[in-house]
Every structure is written in structure tokens, then in C-alpha cells.
Amino acid sequence: MLAKIIYRFKQFWFGMFSRYTKADVAFVRSYLNLEEQAIFNQLPGFDKKHAAVVARKMIDIAHDDYPHLDQRKLARLGLLHDIGKVVEKNSLITKSMLVIIRYFTPKLYEELAEKGRTNPRWRRYYIHKHHGSVGAELLRRIGVSAEILSIIKKHDPRVEPFGPDDPVELKILQEADSTY
Ligand SMILES: [Fe+2]
Numbered sequence: 001m002l003a004k005i006i007y008r009f010k011q012f013w014f015g016m017f018s019r020y021t022k023a024d025v026a027f028v029r030s031y032l033n034l035e036e037q038a039i040f041n042q043l044p045g046f047d048k049k050h051a052a053v054v055a056r057k058m059i060d061i062a063h064d065d066y067p068h069l070d071q072r073k074l075a076r077l078g079l080l081h082d083i084g085k086v087v088e089k090n091s092l093i094t095k096s097m098l099v100i101i102r103y104f105t106p107k108l109y110e111e112l113a114e115k116g117r118t119n120p121r122w123r124r125y126y127i128h129k130h131h132g133s134v135g136a137e138l139l140r141r142i143g144v145s146a147e148i149l150s151i152i153k154k155h156d157p158r159v160e161p162f163g164p165d166d167p168v169e170l171k172i173l174q175e176a177d178s179t180y
């Protein structure tokens with residue numbers, strides 16, 4: 001419990017004070033094509049930074065533990081995993097509110113996320129919970145590979161836990177995503 005609160009606080013602090021730099025822009029350009037960059041650049045700065053940090057962290061994890069994996073694929077997964085958040089852009093404060101509601105009143109959060117599937121009033125909750133599948137659908141339309149889509153779709157272990165048949169790239173993404 002304490003570890004989770006510290007993690008969330010760190011995440012908020014990171015969102016407030018980390019900057020999306022020129023080095024991040026160059027990193028993104030080297031892994032995403034122009035269409036992908038056009039969607040990626042619609043994310044708020046803190047989400048872009050988060051994606052770049054997760055992508056770099058994935059490369060680091062693979063470098064140490066899974067050197068045979070395709071580094072490019074890992075970087076693309078890290079950069080694109082939260083792309084569904086472009087559909088309903090949240091400020092850092094709104095995002096923190098959603099996290100707090102989810103943490104302290106999970107039943108209410110689940111109910112609102114379900115309502116938001118059809119009711120635009122609660123759409124923010126639906127997108128927040130299902131940003132993985134929303135993002136995968138966006139990327140499918142611009143021709144991203146099925147392999148990447150299936151990992152992005154299930155990247156949030158709170159929506160779908162890691163299964164025995166899931167690829168190691170998903171495990172690495174979840175590990176990198178949970179530390180930033
Ligand atoms: Fe996510």
C-alpha cells in the first residue's frame with residue numbers, strides 16, 4: 001500500500017517536473033513513422049515523456065536480460081503503448097483525480113468506466129480504463145502490425161492480467177511501465 005502511494009506520488013512529481021526534450025524528439029523520430037508521430041505528438045507533454053522513458057527502460061531491460069529481442073520493436077511498444085490517451089486528453093490534475101477515484105473507490109470507477117462505454121458524459125472513465133484497446137484500434141487504422149497491436153491492447157494488467165501464453169515483450173513493457 002505504502003509502496004503504491006509512493007509510486008503514485010513519484011509519478012505525479014515526474015509529470016510536474018520532467019520535460020520532453022530535444023533528445024526525446026530525436027528518439028521518437030528514429031522509431032516512429034510520420035503518421036505515428038502525428039498521433040503521438042497529440043499526447044500531452046507528460047505522456048510523451050512517460051512513453052519515451054518507458055521505451056528507453058524497455059531497451060535497458062532487454063539489454064541486460066533478453067539480448068536476443070528486437071530492440072526496435074521494444075522501443076515502438078514503449079512509445080505507442082499509451083497512445084489511446086489522445087482520444088480524451090486529461091490534464092495532470094484530472095489524471096490524478098481519476099487515479100485517486102480508481103484507488104479509493106474502485107467500484108465507482110468500474111461503474112463509471114462501464115457507463116462511459118455508451119454515455120459521453122462518462123467517456124473519460126471508459127477511455128482511461130480501456131486506453132490500451134482504444135490505442136490499438138487507432139494504430140490499426142494506420143497499419144501498425146498485429147503483433148504490436150495485441151501487446152498494446154493488453155498492456156494494463158489491471159484490465160487483463162499477464163497470461164502464460166503472453167509474449168515476453170508484454171512482460172517487459174509492464175515492468176517498465178510500472179516503474180515510471
Ligand atoms: Fe497505459
Ligand SMILES: [Fe+2]
Pocket residue numbers: 050054081082177
Ligand atoms: Fe504507461
